[in-house]
Amino acid sequence: MTMVDRDIHLPVAAQPTIDSIVDYTRAAETAGYDCVWLPETWGRDAVTVLSAMAERTESIDIGSSILNTYSRSPALLGQTAATLQELAAGRFRLGLGPSGPAVIENWHGMTYGNPLKRTRETVEIVRQVLSGEPVDYDGDEFELSGFRLRCAPPETTPPIEVTGMGPKAVELAGRFADGWHGIMLTPEGIDTRLEDIERGADLGDRDPDDVHVTAGVTCCVLDDPQEARALARQHVAFYIGGMGTFYRDSLERQGYDEAADIYDAWQAGERERALELVDEDILDDLCAVGDPETAREQLARYEAIDGLDAIAVSFPRGADEEGIRRTMDAVAPDA
Template sequence: MSERDIVVPSGMDDIDDVAAMATHAEDHGYDRISLPEVTGRDGVTLLAILADRTDTIGLSNDVFSPWGRSPAILGQTGVTLQEASDGRYRMGLGASSPDLTEKWHLGEFDRPLRRLRETVELVKQVTSGERIDYDGEFFEGGGLSLRGVDPAEVPIDVAALGPKAVELAGRFADGWVPQLFTAEALEDRLDDFRRGAELSDRNPEDLRVAVTVRSCVLDDPERAREVARRQLAFMVGAYGPYYRQSIAEQGFEAATDSIREAWTEGDREAGVAAVTDEMVDRLVAVGTQETAEERLERYEAIDGVDAVRIGFFGEMTAEERRRTTEMLAP
């Protein structure tokens, strides 16, 4: 049976609210909770706090940028969080985006998949306790190893959308965390993930696939759909090119072009209006509890999916997130 995880939204009021969401999810049987890290709170500190305030729920992050921390620091972070959580941690890594890389980390967004691959390989060297010895295009050299802390197995999940990135996840990482896929498109992309695993002589069934499905269960289904429309418009219009391209390739090219055009011209309402009913029906899980459950179960039925991760929408209130968490609990 597929597991159910939960994803903390960005912009929570304070750290105690984040911790309360984690304990609430733990009390309702969720298997894992994942934290974002963009330009807000530091994810490592939050994970350390949650390791202390929870007992059984798994801990993850969405996602650390390969430009934000060195591979050695990421490895140290992994073994330390594994120690703090008694082995409940999985590290999330991704190729990030041009905006976040260049406008926040002040790096050059150059060959992101190559940098991600080298980061994954180096983190695994560090966490295993090996002496760093690496000859790559971005990283070269070594000579030191972990000291004063035991090595630990730190599974790495890669957030990826396109075929080459998903193949990379299957080839080098321990799991894949996709988002904003229709069930049909996810089934197709799983072929890329399996191919990557096979290139490394690994069994895809040993790797974890956990798809994020943004969800909202309200007494007013139309409000839930409107909340979803605004989030989808933002993701397509403003959140970087990769989500827009991925959604367009799933049969929504005309809609994504209209959304992007309206957003670029500053007409947010037109962008929201360009989100089609089909996009809402097939990319997210919103409306009544019955409707949302049907959507989630469609993903859970896909061969190769190990977990569905309940995500939220930016406009949802704390009470709406709490209700959705309870209504969609495993």
């Protein structure tokens, strides 16, 4: 069995300061994690925080997971990647994705359009920017001419990794990106998505092993295992019911017909009903929660997947600082 990296997907909800987020990053570096991924939601912008993380760490990779492909232009994303790669001394990884219409249209006031095509063209343009050569691009979503970095391009080009839930989105990653990130997937669900990666790599005349595959897994280790499960249950219900239809559809593709009922209950304001529908099997299949031994055993199921390169440890939305740090320690690479 090949060695699987152990990453951290940083929590951002209700973090009091930038320093607190950087402290998690430094703790992950000390604990032997390979990379820390920072999401961008509706709080602090990711680029500023990633800059602080880069300056205050020495060896751990840092990455965006994700910057959406609508609120920043592809040229600006390329500039940002070049700048963060310089600041991090070659440790930056650019995570991109289209997000969803609720975010893009409601928060940013932009038309969602064709997310797959936009993601593909963004990846291609960012690569041109990072090459340091003039950017001339004629696509369906973007037309650019005359842009060129006025600083030296990165000596080591940062990898461009994309998100995506459906078969076509994952196929696109296999065809064009350096990596793919998936979340809310069982080990069996990851296996199926790896088939999409292979199909995309074949279409792009690439080796699928060149696509770095990362699975995000919700983890929670507490003194009270039942409290850990309760936090994970709330997290799963929120994602299925309250984050658009992406996670509902993904769970249905993986054989969980009850995902539609969870979604409907949440949308109807029946939150307790939605929580009840997230049964023990769903929790055990999707998460690594409870006592330390149980969580490590559940993560081991993902480590056994042939073709998976990294597990990104993430945390339930309701986890506090003590729970996050306890979980990080319990499932650290050297634990």
